Amino acid sequence: MPAQGFDALSGPLEAFLASNLRLEYVDHLVRTSATLGDALGPLRLAMRTHAWTGDGHRLAMARAVQAADALTREEGFHALNDWDGIADHVNVDIIPVDVLDFVHRVRGHDRPDPGTLAILVDYYAFHILSLLALRAWDTTDPDVALGRVGGLLDQLQGPHGSGQPFVSDPETLLLIATSHYEPDERGYVSLLDQVRTLSFERQRAVALGHAASMGAHLRFGFHATYARSTDAMRDDNVADYPWLHYAADVVLRAIEHHDDSAPGGPSLVVLAEALLGSLTADVASLLGAGPFRERLIARSSHLQPLFDALEPQPDTYSPLSLFFNFSHNVLKGAVVDALLRGDPWTVSFNDLLTGPSGGAGAPASRQALALALMGHAKRHPQRIRGQLMPVIVYDPDAGRAVCRATVGRLAS
Secondary structure, eight states: OOHHHHHHHHHHHHHHHHSSHHHHHHHHHHHHOSSHHHHHHHHHHHHHHTEEEETTEEEEOHHHHHHHHHHHHHTTOOSSOOEETTTTEEOSSOHHHHHHHHHHHHHTTSOOOHHHHHHHHHHHHHHHHHHHHHTGGGSSOHHHHHHHHHHHHHHHTSTTSOSOOOOSSHHHHHHHHTOSOOSOOHHHHHHHHHHTTSOHHHHHHHHHHHHHHHHHHHHHIIIIISTTOHHHHHHHOTTHHHHHHHHHHHHHHHHHTOOTTSSSSOOHHHHHHHHHHHHHHOHHHHHTSHHHHHHHHHTHHHHHHHHHHTSOBTTBOOGGGEEESOHHHHHHHHHHHHHHHTOOOSOOHHHHTSOTTSSSSOHHHHHHHHHHHHHHHHHSOEEETTEEEOSEEEOHHHHHHHHHHHHHHHHO
């Protein structure tokens, strides 16, 4: 897709997010529907056709969305659609429609709820924005394109929306859009090559999200999916390991060049937390990279007290206590919980990836959300190795044990 293709999607998406269209659309559904189910019918059609009416005009995005989605699929990613592991195929409907259908089954007979409808509309826009982020390299300057995506993200999560935060930066959109199971993994290789062309500041943002999420993802895999077999985990996550090594390397570079007097940017504690998270995924693999190991050892006296202070405790939220299968399932779980209550969370996905020293959501709210997600996962377990297991777990004891084992390996 040429650069004008990126503009073809970003233009109408900006109109959708910057205007009162979302508010007027939701207000119309509430005024004209007897039940929430009645309101969800036309909303479902709008999501499937990418056509919206409100704020005095009609906005049609189907051609731009379908063109961007087709090219993204050619590159190996289904940014809008989830994988059905039981049926062994990509779902026909986009993820927001799947979530809407679930809400319809559970709450269809309720009264029309503007909060629920607004969150669903924003969840749809979030996925279109994630698709747009993946198209940044169709332009001559991906850094600038991602900056434009970041501005749209601010509008999505601004005063015209539902109040539900999703992610804190455009780089995390790339993570969520590509954290589905993909039978063809070639897209991960080419995307990593593309990410390496970004400015260091944007690479640092990519690395922070991937270091923490890869840590949680592979910690879960090691304990649940692969029965504590590192070899099995490495064999089944060939696409993940280059991203793990890349994220750890960039975060370590950020630590090496950290300047306390420089304005903006993540704190040293946040960087150390992300680095420790990546190490807990597979410390032996990361230490097997000679230059990385030497650089890490060179900083060990400075990192050791930071790592010790980051050890998970039962009364304080820590991302190192969080274990999950896929990042997008964590965000989807938070959205579904908000939809079932009709009330948005104040915690974004990025807030769950850091402790009290980073993020925007209150630590108590992060822990409450993590526990709520685990509760949902326990009520809807998936079959792994013949056993029913939750795919999101928040366990400070397990997190503490993993951290101690990792730090002990570093000291040996």
